[in-house]
Amino acid sequence: MINKELTGVQCHDQETIISLCTPSGSGAIALLRISGIDAINIATKISKLASLKKLTDLPSHTIHYGLVVDSFGQKIDNVLFLLMRGPKTFTGQNTVEITAHNNPFIINNIIESALQAGARLAQKGEFSKRAFLNKKIDLAQAEAIKEVIHAQSEAALKASLSQLDGSLSNEIQKIETDLLKALSFSEASFEFIEDDQTEFDTQISAIVNKTLKKITHLKKTFHNQKQIKEGVRIALLGSVNAGKSSLFNELLKQKRAIVTNIPGTTRDVIESGIYQNGTHITLIDTAGLRQTNDIIEQEGIFKSGLEATKADIIFLVYDGSKPMLSSEEKIYKKLISKYPNKIILIKNKTDIENKISDRFSKHKTISVSCKNKNGIKKIELLLQKRIKKLFEKFDSPFLLNQRQYNTLISLEQKLQPVMQLLQENVAYELVSFHLKESLLCTSEFSGKTINEKAIDDIFKTFCVGK
Numbered sequence: 001m002i003n004k005e006l007t008g009v010q011c012h013d014q015e016t017i018i019s020l021c022t023p024s025g026s027g028a029i030a031l032l033r034i035s036g037i038d039a040i041n042i043a044t045k046i047s048k049l050a051s052l053k054k055l056t057d058l059p060s061h062t063i064h065y066g067l068v069v070d071s072f073g074q075k076i077d078n079v080l081f082l083l084m085r086g087p088k089t090f091t092g093q094n095t096v097e098i099t100a101h102n103n104p105f106i107i108n109n110i111i112e113s114a115l116q117a118g119a120r121l122a123q124k125g126e127f128s129k130r131a132f133l134n135k136k137i138d139l140a141q142a143e144a145i146k147e148v149i150h151a152q153s154e155a156a157l158k159a160s161l162s163q164l165d166g167s168l169s170n171e172i173q174k175i176e177t178d179l180l181k182a183l184s185f186s187e188a189s190f191e192f193i194e195d196d197q198t199e200f201d202t203q204i205s206a207i208v209n210k211t212l213k214k215i216t217h218l219k220k221t222f223h224n225q226k227q228i229k230e231g232v233r234i235a236l237l238g239s240v241n242a243g244k245s246s247l248f249n250e251l252l253k254q255k256r257a258i259v260t261n262i263p264g265t266t267r268d269v270i271e272s273g274i275y276q277n278g279t280h281i282t283l284i285d286t287a288g289l290r291q292t293n294d295i296i297e298q299e300g301i302f303k304s305g306l307e308a309t310k311a312d313i314i315f316l317v318y319d320g321s322k323p324m325l326s327s328e329e330k331i332y333k334k335l336i337s338k339y340p341n342k343i344i345l346i347k348n349k350t351d352i353e354n355k356i357s358d359r360f361s362k363h364k365t366i367s368v369s370c371k372n373k374n375g376i377k378k379i380e381l382l383l384q385k386r387i388k389k390l391f392e393k394f395d396s397p398f399l400l401n402q403r404q405y406n407t408l409i410s411l412e413q414k415l416q417p418v419m420q421l422l423q424e425n426v427a428y429e430l431v432s433f434h435l436k437e438s439l440l441c442t443s444e445f446s447g448k449t450i451n452e453k454a455i456d457d458i459f460k461t462f463c464v465g466k
């Protein structure tokens with residue numbers, strides 16, 4: 001079962017390992033997994049089934065009630081044994097899962113008993129690594145397992161689950177099939193050297209072009225995955241005293257930022273996180289945008305600009321109760337034209353009566369009063385809608401991590417010369433060479449040709465029991 005050729009796997013990947021798979025100390029029930037060539041024999045040694053039968057004699061994929069016992073045959077706990085023979089298991093190997101009561105002494109004693117019977121402790125990510133080595137999942141799917149476990153938002157979870165089903169792997173598989181086709185055209189052209197070559201050129205360049213476009217699209221998704229994982233960034237920008245900090249506190253539902261009538265009170269960027277409707281939101285209060293000689297404030301204003309770039313949504317706040325200086329208006333207009341889709345204008349201080357008409361009538365504006373809390377609900381509702389829209393864009397497949405991103409960049413770099421060569425009418429040997437090189441990248445992506453050290457590095461980032 002184990003793919004020794006490419007990975008140089010030694011027999012320690014057959015050794016029987018045990019680990020607690022659920023978090024220690026929380027919940028009533030704990031799950032321990034034993035996997036490896038001797039898993040069923042070891043489980044038999046440490047069990048006394050209520051049926052008086054032996055696990056080794058029972059059919060696969062069945063559940064049995066009984067005692068788990070120590071090396072003297074003394075009861076440790078009443079448990080359930082889930083008996084599964086390979087290859088139809090997560091790791092592809094013989095597996096026994098034990099559901100026990102979640103008490104640290106019980107867990108330790110079960111593990112100790114299994115170690116006495118011949119198992120060893122599992123290392124970080126070792127179950128997933130075995131699943132990969134036994135071709136139950138490819139590397140992109142293994143990486144998705146980690147993401148599923150650590151997903152911080154519903155969107156992240158949904159996306160990681162889809163990756164686990166293989167949406168990204170399928171996309172890479174399609175690219176691989178296309179490139180193999182291009183390679184076959186290139187190789188065929190050696191034999192038909194007398195014939196008109198333009199037909200081959202057209203076919204190959206069509207495939208390479210299509211692949212390069214797919215890569216460009218996938219590369220863009222790398223930013224999305226960061227956003228999905230880290231949540232949505234919302235920056236509050238606007239003139240001094242417009243009410244940014246007041247709105248920041250209202251949205252956070254706590255008095256986090258200092259609010260005074262002294263212009264320039266907020267001189268640095270203040271960040272705070274909230275969890276809303278399954279999404280992690282980071283709110284960022286910034287220094288007001290104005291000309292100033294105060295060095296600290298200047299630095300703060302510079303940072304505000306950076307925040308605008310980084311943010312997914314910008315609340316651009318202005319004081320609707322008084323006329324706006326033309327210099328101020330210029331800054332607002334500049335921001336609106338720079339970030340037309342990110343900006344939501346907030347006209348604040350509507351509790352103060354005035355005869356000033358709406359300023360940026362063409363842009364989506366919400367009128368609020370932070371003082372008497374009018375319009376805050378409206379902002380929150382619009383925010384929910386915008387966030388939903390943001391996540392709708394993030395369709396699977398997308399790149400999960402830096403490794404995948406880097407592999408894709410090298411695939412792109414290997415393909416670009418092909419287009420060049422075809423334009424120059426250069427020898428097909430060279431075209432074939434570059435296509436073969438790029439096929440190595442797709443294999444590396446799914447883990448078919450990755451070396452053992454790289455595999456170990458990936459699985460080391462998993463936790464024990466996964």
Ligand SMILES: Nc1nc2c(ncn2[C@@H]2O[C@H](COP(=O)(O)OP(=O)(O)O)[C@@H](O)[C@H]2O)c(=O)[nH]1
Nearest residue numbers: 241242243244245246259260261349369370371
């Ligand atoms: N009347 C009124 N005053 C407000 C409102 N929002 C903020 N203020 C006041 O405006 C001043 C500046 O507010 P602040 O939130 O610090 O503005 P920032 O400089 O944009 O952060 C403070 O004195 C606030 O009490 C509002 O909706 N109505």
Ligand SMILES: [Mg+2]
Nearest residue numbers: 244245265266
């Ligand atoms: Mg402020």
